[in-house]
Amino acid sequence: MTDTKKRVGLFVTCLVDLHRPSIGFAAIRLLEQAGCAVEVPRAQTCCGQPAYNSGDRGTARDLALAVLDSFSGFDYVVAPSGSCAGMLKHHVPHLFDDDPNLRAKADALAERTFELVSFLTDVLHVTDTGARFQRIVTYHDSCSGLRELGVKQQPRTLLRAAGATIVEMKEPEICCGFGGTFCVKYPDISIRMVSDKIEDAATTGADTLLAGDLGCLLNMAGRAQRLGKPLHVRHVAEVLAGMTDALPPIGEGPH
Template structure:
């Protein structure tokens, strides 16, 4: 199958290694992976700020970019959720574009969702001797319903000690433009989240969305807490390498 990676702004600009991990893992399971260079932002920052006309133009670009893809896979529940829930609505008065938006939605998946529900993969043969905790992002769980998939993948990583994160369902305070518009509230939320992460004694914080991980990781770094933040795809890819090398 031909799978196109939707990299997202954060991964493209700040965490390209996450996209590389996604590409390598998809290739490992027989996917023909490509990267449409026409792709851009999903439009969520503009949409959340009330600029629907501008968001609509961005959405048109994204629809064209992935028009010929069999599947679209993204390392972000937030950006994938934007497409799923708001693209068809944006074109409610344009039947042709609404249909195209719905077709994009039907073939677009968050990374763990695609591995488990489309490829049927739950055990990658990964090995990682480390103590970790997992933060479930709001948009992935609440907009996309991605709840069990990351856990299924992590439960099969040999050597991984996964510690439950206290009040894991609470938002980290990022929320894209929310962190800018409501900075004081956002800071209070991420401080609380970072405290819960530290209370687990974990060496690594895992997640499926780099927006959340960037926010929490920034707080941990500011507090001089030596806890590494990793996208799920990174841990799985490194874990596969560890198993293959016998580490």
């Protein structure tokens, strides 16, 4: 019998690898449940976004070359991050505008690259992951996932299927202030933005704040603790994979 499973290369992301590996394991669980054969290329490194956003196109290009090599041959490349997926899909190809052969490889990579929840719903047509999370939640739409990849209703659809009650913030689409290197370059502005975001989330009455990008989540979890707001902050993949009982919320204990 011919194996018809889709071969997926998981782009783990730097932050997940270093700060919250459980998100990577949640992504693997969700993809395998959906019938994919998942591999995690050991040679993968950064997508190049920090260098790219800082104007260091040379370093970004070198990192992108490594990504092209690491993820060649997969049917799809999936990342539990709209930010990294957006970099691979929309920006990496332009790093090779001066080389038609490499540009073609980058375009091919871009065409088969997806953010995790979007891939589950839009490509694999998953409507229910089987997880149950019957809590009141609010959802932060990360900038890259929303504006570059159109990730908006996909996580909400799967969360409702899991039994979650979603109470929207007044401004769920406003940036949390992380923005990669933005929070380093403009810390005062960033702190004000994330403070406003946490106040907005707390006002909903939800006990759980969810998002699909770990950078946003680390930023919001840290500020919620400093402001004394009782919000449990989690990545949506951990919720949809049914891993919340075994894992503390982000910033609230070892993981």
